[in-house]
């Protein structure tokens with residue numbers, strides 16, 4: 174399934190090729206302090222491919238906090254946060270924000286809250302390697 178997403182103004186858009194075809198799409202409401210303030214709800218397909226297209230890179234802010242291992246890509250124009258990346262062993266992994274998806278029915282989402290408090294850094298990175306999208310391309314238009 175080819176999932177389309179974008180920030181509100183369209184400066185950041187993406188296509189997520191979700192393979193194999195999903196029976197349902199997990200939607201994790203993250204309880205970290207950033208995601209609580211932004212209403213961040215994330216999904217990923219470890220065997221999928223993500224292609225991000227950025228119109229004006231000067232209008233994308235990168236925000237990191239805490240362990241600084243995850244980078245939130247924030248559209249400066251409209252404030253949406255369509256995706257997060259994490260670089261591990263020279264590879265970029267990503268999750269996308271369910272709230273920025275364009276062609277996904279709410280009923281397809283399997284919503285749950287996810288708390289990663291208390292997880293040590295090694296377990297956190299290992300979990301991302303297992304669950305996050307491992308094929309990520311970011312291009313400027």
Ligand SMILES: [Zn+2]
Pocket residue numbers: 180181182183184185248249250251252253
């Ligand atoms: Zn935008």
